[in-house]
Amino acid sequence: MIVITALLIVVVLTLAIYLFYHHQCRLREMAFLMGEAVRNGDFTFRMPRKRMFFGERALLKTLNDMENNIGRLTAQNEVESWEKLTRVLTHEINNATTPILSICQSYLASPSIKSSPYREGIEAIHDTTSSLNIFVDSYRKMTQIQKPDPVELNLLDFVSGVACMYPSVQWHIDISSAQTLFIDTNLLRQAFINIVKNAIEAGARNIGVRWNRQLCISNDGAPIAPENARNIFVPFFTTKSHGSGIGLPLSRQVLMMQGYDLSLAQMPQIGFHVTFIVSSTCGSC
Known part of the structure; x- marks a missing residue:
């Protein structure tokens, strides 16, 4: 009986050590991925908090919020520098x-x-x-953008209105009829239309718009090459022969004036090649 008990204790301890080691390896891998994301200027990366202890969840939430704030401040400084x-x-x-x-x-x-x-x-x-x-x-x-006049905007009605302007593409809208944003309608429309025009010029036939705590605008046009992805928000950068290079930088600027950010998702939504994300710059949101 004593031998069996001892064996059970050894098995339990071995299993506990294995699970602890596996958990630490997972944390190390997540830390490495976040470090790589920051090093490459990708501030959309978030570390998952599922299957973590409460203390680890709190730490990961803080790190995610810090990364969000770093991305917001970096983008804001870039916009201000280019504006000057x-x-x-x-x-x-x-x-x-x-x-x-x-x-x-x-x-x-x-x-x-x-x-x-x-x-x-x-x-x-x-x-x-x-x-x-x-x-x-x-x-x-x-450098001469109108001062925002934010209102409580019904997001589904807004997107549906823009979709009517571009009947040549198939729209896939997944937004609750109750979802609202406090934002300037005209400035959001300007940014939204810039994204849609770029998608159509890239050969998109389908555009998807969905809300999941942030606004995701996806299309199946030509993918953005990795070497261009880091420069698409740099003013005057363009890969088009007759492009101005101010559409996306201007879109990001008008959104940042209102507490939002525009970014390119590292991984596009399923079924699409490119996804842009409009997210709140409030880290706790």
């Missing part, structure tokens, strides 16, 4: 092109120039300078 740079560049370029444009107009108004061989060259300089001014003015929207 854009403001300075547009100001300096306009200062340089305005006198050039004025001089060209004066020369072109002169009768002696109209019949001279210099006319075509001056016209080329004038037209190029005018185009540059128009180009610069188009980027002023990065």
Whole structure:
């Protein structure tokens, strides 16, 4: 009897040691994955808290909240830096092109120039300078966004309204009729339409929109290459021959002004190639 009891104790201890070791290995793997996510600038990674002790759950929640806050602050600093740079560049370029444009107009108004061989060259300089001014003015929207006027918005009605504007794609909407967001309707529409247009330009035929504590906007268009994924929110970055590179950065900026963030999901929703996430920047939400 004593031998059997001793064997049972040994078996139980062995099993307990094995489970403890397995649990520690799992924690180590999760810590490694989170470290890699942060190192690669992916702040959407979250460590699961299921099958954890209450103390570990509290610690993991704190780490997840910290990562969320780091991502929010990083994105906010990036937006502010690019906003300042854009403001300075547009100001300096306009200062340089305005006198050039004025001089060209004066020369072109002169009768002696109209019949001279210099006319075509001056016209080329004038037209190029005018185009540059128009180009610069188009980027002023990065620094001149209207002040948000948030309201209690019914999310299903909002998405359904945007879907009616794009009947060429198949929409898959999974949102409760009671779900609301406190947000500026016009600014959200601007960001939402930018995402939808990008999807359609990438060949999407299906767009999925669902709510699961955050707004997920998915499409089956061409996947975003890993080397481009980290730059899609950088102003003026584009892979399109005629792209402006301000659609997604502007969308993120108008959302961050209202306490939300726009990010690219590391893993798209099932059945889609790309998923964008609109989430609250409140870590406890």
